[in-house]
Amino acid sequence: MMKKLFKKILLCAPFIPMTSQAIGIDSMMEFTVDGKAAFHITNGAEYRQFLQVGIAELSVVDGELKTTRYTRDNIDDWSLTVRPARTVIDPELQKAFQVSYTPQKNQLIDKDKVYQLSFIPTPYFAEGEKVTHTVQVAVGFAPIVIVPAREDKPIAYEMSYEGATMQLKNKGGTYLRAYLDACPSGLKGKQREECTSVVYGLSGRNLPIELKDKMKNAKEIKVELSTHNSKYKETFSLKPGKAHSSEE
CATH class of the missing domain: 2.60.40 (Immunoglobulin-like)
Known part of the structure; x- marks a missing residue:
């Protein structure tokens, strides 16, 4: 589902669904300002949701998109962070996720940097808490973050x-x-x-x-x-x- 959303976001961003059964997101594309951006997730369910965030860097190779997911194996190459990276959102409440870009020493600032986030929800019940029978399978979101180049380049x-x-x-x-x-x-x-x-x-x-x-x-x-x-x-x-x- 998130891959489908990602493909659409590169085509017509304003028309992506902004709610996904139990959770909602305020935007499917953000552009950083001074290396900062934010997404807001709302829990519309009657139960708490555990939310985990993943990051992937996108690049273009021979006209096609290449995805490099952030893992422990490439942690030294990370240039984007999201805080909190995991959290619990109570019913009917909203939480902000702050995005920060810090360029690596060898990264050029005259080119755009593009990232795909993945917000993955899971119903959360504390130990001893009654599990509701109305729990649905929650579908996540995969919004895009663009870190614009320092200067626009001529159109071609x-x-x-x-x-x-x-x-x-x-x-x-x-x-x-x-x-x-x-x-x-x-x-x-x-x-x-x-x-x-x-x-x-x-x-x-x-x-x-x-x-x-x-x-x-x-x-x-x-x-x-x-x-x-x-x-x-x-x-x-x-x-x-x-x-x-x-x-x-």
């Missing part, structure tokens, strides 16, 4: 539109945020949520994008690309079967 990309899907190849040095708009002219409010999407493409990533039903086979999709601090921006439109690149 290739992008194509094939009707039901789009393809974004980020050839630049930092991640790209792409806002996709297939809405008819004049459409406003919540109706726009069905025909717009936000995509985050990591540097070097060749990212396939599965469009929402209301966006598939649109006559035209407007694309707005921007870097983290919006230092570089570019706007264009794509029609089915067409492509566009930063070199045009």
